[in-house]
Amino acid sequence: MNKHKLGFIRGRLRSVKFALNGVKLLITTEDSIKTQVFFAILITIIGFYFSISINEWMFQIIAIALVLVAEALNTAIEKLADFIHPDYDEKIGFIKDIAAGAPAFAALFSMIIGSIIYLPKIITLF
Template identity: 70%
Template sequence: MKNPNDGFLRGRLRSMKFALKGMWLLIATEDSIKAQLFFGALVTGLGFYFQISNTEWMLQFIVIGLVLVAEALNTAVEKMADFVHPDYHEKIGFIKDIAAGGPSFAGIISLIVAYLIYGSRIFNLF
């Protein structure tokens, strides 16, 4: 909650504290985030191994961020929906299914980008 006595800098620092706490809560409690961080670390290692270009690094980190943001927002929607209506409800289920579509789109895009970056490099190994 915004403190009216906070100046600009103190308010930004307080916001950063909440953001870092949220990131930690996601990492500590959500298996989907842990899995995405694992895959992000894996493709980062592949990037070093295959010595990808700066442009490929940028694209790779953009899609890693895209997937993590989509997973975080999906988690927030699911937690909110469960709080508002803890029992099964058809409309809540519909909302949660739509929210789950976001990480699915991001995942598909990330696989396409990974194929474009690593496809030919991996196939050339065989």
Template identity: 65%
Template sequence: MKNPKDGFIRGRIRSLKFALRGMWILMTTEDSIKAQLFFALIASIMGFYFDISATEWSIQILVIGLVLVAEAANSAVEEVADFIHPEYHKKIGLIKDIAAGAPSFAAIISLIIAGIIYIPKIALLF
């Protein structure tokens, strides 16, 4: 909630505090985020091992961010849906299923990009 006494700088600092708190909550409570961070670590290790280019790093970091943002948005939608209607409801289930599609799309895209980056490099090993 915006504090009317906050100036521009203080407001941005408060916003940053809330954002960092949200990231911490996601990283410590959401299994999907933990799993995606693990895959991001593996991809980063592979990037160093295969000495990928700056462009490949940029694309890899972008898709890692895409997946994490999609997972975070899905978690937020699920939290809101559960708050609004804690018991099972057909429409809430549909909303949650649709929200779950976002990280699924992002994960598929990230796998395709990982294939484009790493399959040629792995093929050179054999």
């Protein structure tokens, strides 16, 4: 393998290392991510209990990923805004509120997806 390809591979491995460290930091330090991971695990267990279909799994996994990605990006934006301007600022507050809207949208649509998947199954239990 030539030196250029080895450098490319090392660069990608370093990128993966940084990404995994970011996931670790999110899960160990951010309450919102901890909460979302808890719900992701819970809904995954419920998915196994109800033996949801492959298509339902795909939608559920996409919904979980959407919420986690939105939470992660919101956290990054909030941390960056606090770093740039640690004191209260109306414009920074506006930006942070908009960023907080992303995980709210993601959670709302994830609940709709969950309702479409699980409400018919729950109704048949009664």
